[in-house]
Amino acid sequence: MASSGGYGDASQKIDYVFKVVLIGDSAVGKSQILSRYARNEFSLDSKATIGVEFQTRTMVIQHKSVKAQIWDTAGQERYRAVTSAYYRGAVGAMLVYDITKRQTFDHIPRWLEELRSHADKNIVIILIGNKTDLEDQRAVPTEDAKEFAQKEELFFLETSALEATNVEEAFLTVLTEIFNIVNKKNLVAGEDQANGNPASLSGKKIVIPGPAQVIPEKNRMCCRS
Template sequence: MASYGDYNQKIDYVFKIVLIGDSAVGKSQLLNRFARNEFTLDSKATIGVEFQTKTITIDHKTIKAQIWDTAGQERYRAVTSAYYRGALGAMLVYDVTKRPTFDHIARWLEELRSHADNNIVIILVGNKTDLGTLRTVFAEDAKEYAEREGMFFLETSALEATNVESAFLTVLTEIYKIVSRRNLTANEGPLSHKTSLPPGTTIVLQSERQDVQIPKQGCCG
């Protein structure tokens, strides 16, 4: 159940998450579905970087998710790589109907790990399950790869709103568990990848959309 709260309420945590993967796999659509429950059939390619926010409640703590949507085109990778820094979570997205987008996940994962914190929470997301008859990547193969790389895994459909909220909340909840554990003890153990959402997780507040303008001159190669 969704509920709305005071816009000026106290924020306990701000968690930055980045969406990465090839162009046209549906990263922006996943973000729009989660943050605003919207889907646009004529969505345009992301230029540079933009982000949206959504505030949720986990374990009676108010968490503001700052979700960055990074362009998948090669010429923007030098620009967007700077935005990996400070990210606590990442969603690696591929299109289940386009095998090359899955094959490229290893490259995106390597780039992510070279820029992000070692303890970043990562989920592999196979999007566009609504196009099941065109599938070229099987869930079993993706799940096996995710387990081997220490990632969570879910298949989603931004069009049908299937598993979209679950994918984001899985990442946010695991980040919260890690942060809480750090606050409780200085003796950290191995990070667990077995997580479940706590009962009563409530979505609160309205989302905010902000576009970041990337200068056209300079560094894009």
């Protein structure tokens, strides 16, 4: 069973380090999502990220200590050439848009294309519609995002960094799926070496319709209500 670790329990032995990148347009709340997850903080006067920043947090997944190294990339156009190098080595990505700004959702395919051209093909990706606390200003229907996520085989959740809604669940979904893929890869590699076959890995992901509840195909116990 997956459980979240504390904020700053650095003394324990780390079994895995997973690099996760946050991408999406400027001002969609990437830094606030990271701040809420890594430090359980939210700042109303958050300034735009310049270049790249990262935070870490350690969690326990299936009795293993997993350190998430989460990179927050600047959304502004002029920084994108700089940040593209930071996709390298990432095993997870959070593709964030603002549910109150349609344009930020319309740009998601472009971000996804950039991600897929720079990142490992087995990267675990979750689409995140942030700012559900502004429901009365919603410009992107949940169904539109869910349909896009299903088509692209992405996980999907709607979050509120302000209200701490689904932020923990979003990271846990991504990290648990990465953990499962890594373990499956090790298992498959061991079996294939014994059989004389090269290692193979498939990371198919599915979206389960419901109240923003997304569950990996391989492990239906990762997401808590």
